[in-house]
Amino acid sequence: MSNPTEETRKVAQQWFDALTGGDFETALNTLDENVEWINYTPIPGYxxxxxxxxxxxxxxxxxxxxxxxxxxxxxKFEKLVNLVVDGTQAAGVIQEVSVVKETGVEFQIEFIQWLTVRNGRIVRWKSYTDPSSIIRALRGDHTGEVAA
Structure with a gap:
């Protein structure tokens, strides 16, 4: 494809469709072999x-x-609710509901995945969200638990 926005949209849509559909093999195949994956910065104690x-x-x-x-x-649930694409950049907004296996506590988040696409592959992936509800669920705190 000669249009970078069209190529980026195609790759991003394939990534998000595979991710939200639980098809990890297809999702991984959209990633460049040397992808830079930035999933928050760990902060000890937080x-x-x-x-x-x-x-x-x-x-x-x-x-x-x-x-x-x-x-x-x-x-339990993951859905792409918005996708914005410009040139080699794509930002997808995901809604997710999950359960921490060890604690049984459910959490709900909305997060953004910022993708950079080159030569038909994702070369950079960065995630943005407020992780408070995930941390609460990991620690077994039922406060703010999503109702069934």
């Missing part, structure tokens, strides 16, 4: 309960962080 966060380089390292996440959290 968000380091989230063992899957931090910055990693490469598809295999991303797979490792996703395995840590899915080992700790059961995603």
């Amino acid at each position: 968000n380091d309960d989230m063992k899957w966060i931090g910055t990693v380089q490469g598809r295999e390292a991303v797979l490792g962080t996703l395995q840590i996440f899915t080992g700790a959290v059961d995603v």
